[in-house]
Amino acid sequence: MTKKIRTYSAAFKAEAVKKIADNKGNVSATAKQLGIAMQTLSNWQNKADKGQLIGTKEYDPELMAILEENKRLKRDLKVAQEERDILNEEG
Structure with a gap:
């Protein structure tokens, strides 16, 4: 059985990272709300913090x-x- 890889738009990733702040920094709760893996969201947050996630204010x-x-x-x-x-x- 092959695992289907889900892809997300840059806009979705940026919004997901912004939602973390709405949840008082709780990555786990935000991931559950969005129906995505916590590690995936955490990776996006790390990229945003480094200025590497398109659509975030930190993006460079x-x-x-x-x-x-x-x-x-x-x-x-x-x-x-x-x-x-x-x-x-x-x-």
């Missing part, structure tokens, strides 16, 4: 652009290192 598009560029550069570096290692083995 510049930070997200830097994080994406960092990921890309790490991938490029890994490829370059693998190519270097292959060339060193041959020569």
